[in-house]
Amino acid sequence: MPRYLRLMDSLIASGHSRVSSSEIGEKLGFTPSQVRQDFSNFGEFGQQGYGYNVKALREQIAGILGTDRGYKAVLLGVGHIGRALMGNFCFSEWGFNLVHAFDVDSTKIGTEYRGVAISDMKELDSYLQSNPVDVAVLTVPKDVAVEVARHLSTCGVRAIWNFTNVELFEPGTDVIVENMHFSDSLLSLGYFISERQDEEEKQKK
């Protein structure tokens, strides 16, 4: 679904008003029937033979993904990754509102970065009591990740967007965890390269 949304945005940007399931499939590397299957799971979007209205489809997908719900997020740990997200990542485009950041570094506390105030991590609890949020963006150092995550699960935070490369909870916990595991991604890349190399060597023989 996120990839569909991204594609719709680029189609809208390039002035397309209608798109067929085969065009969508071609762009994303899916079969047209996969595309139709995905969309039909979420109700009727298109009409056989006429393709989909790009804008209507975009709205439907955005609705399914909840980008119209205005989820509130706080960011914990204003290091490089934290700053990258605060500075270069457009939360609002994806239906999220980054309302506050927290850190332990006294040189950062009390300052702002790209319009987001940074407070002392010690004030997190009292902040969350008066300003409930849906998501905590976890960009703290590895060695405190589990501890901070456990604490968050007692503060009414519904979900954690985890950038720490640490496995946070056993399955079955109440808090939703979405991991950005850099290492998994790099390992996949390495796997694809080695597969490609093996193929090339086979062909040489």
Add this chain to the structure above:
Amino acid sequence: MPRYLRLMDSLIASGHSRVSSSEIGEKLGFTPSQVRQDFSNFGEFGQQGYGYNVKALREQIAGILGTDRGYKAVLLGVGHIGRALMGNFCFSEWGFNLVHAFDVDSTKIGTEYRGVAISDMKELDSYLQSNPVDVAVLTVPKDVAVEVARHLSTCGVRAIWNFTNVELFEPGTDVIVENMHFSDSLLSLGYFISERQDEEEKQKK
């Protein structure tokens, strides 16, 4: 596979020497038969009833993932994400060697960050000619992402690790692209939250 590797590392760190497919499945939220299936696809690792030898399994998985191949990587764009990767991400742990970084900012060119030299982006071509690399880590700004990626595909780079949130190539291109799409991950998170909310509302009724 990357998740299996991560689990093996944490088992080794906590002093485990053997592990069963049901224990692995429990930790990662898979069924034991899924685990056995995954491993059997890559040859025989374990013995029915005795579980797997953790260290041997770790080596096998690492080998499959190519972490022993010592891939060379350069990083393009020493912004926040670039620095986060250079400073906090251990490439060598995953079988990669980050050998050089490039940027266009004259205040960064000629300096080092965490032991990695930063050169002028203009020198990339001549560098790659004398120092072929496998992977380019793409952490340049969005608006030059496609241009830089196209250029890389003419320089003998086999793979791009893409942090730009831009869709780089049409399917079928020769260069391997592994995307770290932050927005996809956040959208998935939003989707899980909205699903959970819908469930809770249903239960209330």
